[in-house]
Amino acid sequence: MNDTALTAAAEPRDAAGRPPVRAATPADAEAITRMRSAYVLSAPFTEDWVRQCTDELAPRLTPEGDARAFVVDAPDGTMAACALGLIHPVLPAPTYPRGRAARVQIVATQPEFRRRGYARAVLSALLDHLADVEDVTLFELHTSPEAAPLYRELGFSGSPALMRMTRHRQRAGAVPGAQPDSTWVPPQQYSDALPRAAAYACLYVTDEDDRPLQLHSVYSPGHPWHMIGGAMDLGERPWDAVVRECREETGMTAAGPPRLLATVFGQPREQRPYSTLQLIFDGGRLTDEQIRGITLNPREHDEARVLPLAEWEALMPARDFVRLRAVEEARRTGVAAYVDTWGNA
Template sequence: MNADTAPTAAAEPRDAAGRPPVRAATPADAEAFTRMRSEHVLSAPFTEDWVRQCTDELAPRLTPQGDARAFVVDAADGTMAACALGLIHPVLAAPAYPRGRAARVQLVATHPDHRRRGYARAVVSALLDHLADVEDVTLFELHTSTEAAPLYREFGFSGSPALMRMTRHRQRAGGVPGAQPDSTWVPPQQYADALPRAAAYVCLYVTDEDDRPLQLHSVYSPGHPWHMIGGAMDLGERPWDAVVRECREETGMIAAGPARLLATVFGLPPEQRPYSTLQLIFDGGRLTAEQIRGITLNPREHDEARVLPLAEWEALMPARDFVRLRAVEEARRTGVAAYVDTWGNA
């Protein structure tokens, strides 16, 4: 743990008593705590995988139901200037700590740009007061560096040179014969590689005022000659944003929303592609005859926009395409979202 043991200058802002303003930490502070620990406490910084893992583990512990309590001084730019974190745990009671509740001061850190301003003293003081007055902790423990020891002695901590710190880490597979691997966490990329792949698409179901579906004729896909407005989502794109983009690119119209999902369509991977397909189909509403005449097609993708009664579309498209279209039409008519998982299997 580091500490700004010799404050030499006043730092703004300060409260009415001249102390740095300290606040209680929340789960939203978990990543900042993890990075403070990684960059300013540990001898070797975390990888980004470990930052994510530790952040995910700490966040729920910073809730009232968790075992972590922490306090923060914020810098003027909103970053974390200093922090102190304690972990509460039960112990067997003794006369010196009759409540049987202990707290380990796990982390005290100050960013180098904000040291020697009394920030460490402020967050440690707030943490100890909270643990004693609110959490009823009667035993406090910590490990400290030589330079920070005077600060903790001021708060009543004492130590003995006869005490010897010992640690033991669980051996992973390969370190001890017969040891089992720790399967509680795997690197994110390894986990991602084990997940099923799916190409994500969005579609917009549009009809005329008589509820006759509008379909676009493709110039590039003979296997799907007629289909709804839509296409593949871009990386990092939200589904409705993809709908708005595809509608504008394919028809010149602006999909105004609201985003109302009519159907989810799933297909297993075809032989020539390694990915499943997942389609989200939204309601694009009803267009007037004038709006339909005003559609401007992208000639590189479509050469005709046609409106027909539902039954007449069956003869113009593959069976699986018509199954999807019929399910979407029924979803709008009944108000019950459709689920189709035979795309590519019909």
């Protein structure tokens, strides 16, 4: 048996097999601050900032303060994991009549204690305490795309840039773990909790030899070549957006009827805190004369080029070529394509 196995076997657990979680006190303020510095912030604190933030946090961890935290202690007495939430007032509403909300500020685990359920344990304890003891109903947090699945499992929704959850106090006598009673949520609150997505409509066009036509962007070095199309306006139908974008970008009029070739989905990223959804329609085959007649908008594109599919691979990022190849295959086979790796690479 190796040292890792010995350590894991010796880990303290409660009767249900969970790591022992305790409520933080003002004495834990420095350790929580250092966890934040090391594992949450993009740049670690200087010692002056550690002292300043410790002095700020300690009184807020008292019953009279607005901070609540739960921790797991490491065998050597250091802090293995912690979760910190800050309570704040909001205007009351029918679903949170006391007007109490909380932002999950920190969830952090030392690297050597990860993948043991510590983050879930401290976060669950924090959420249970805030909902059942502090009567907090509205929860918010910011996280990374990698950590978002854990929060969704616990009831949060939305993009990693802003995830929200409405949760009510457990009723006396309720079965532990049972789902709470359904509660009506005001339309605006429900809308605010939905994940955000930007919708795009695109047109796949080729010449008469089925060679894809692409436009060269003057403003997007990350996507130098792409199809005709762009973002949909608020309330605009996808095909109407295609017709508008085609006219604005090439001077041509897209001819229907609409035929959807592919749906392309992109996950949120740090620089783009929302999903993207692209609907790509078949724009048909253009004659050489039609291609020569394309009039580009110089603010957006400086070249329209036609090449065999294989030659496009060297001219665009891998994710762009995956999309182009999937759309070409969809037109050739008649089977609509679905791509959900857009922007991952």
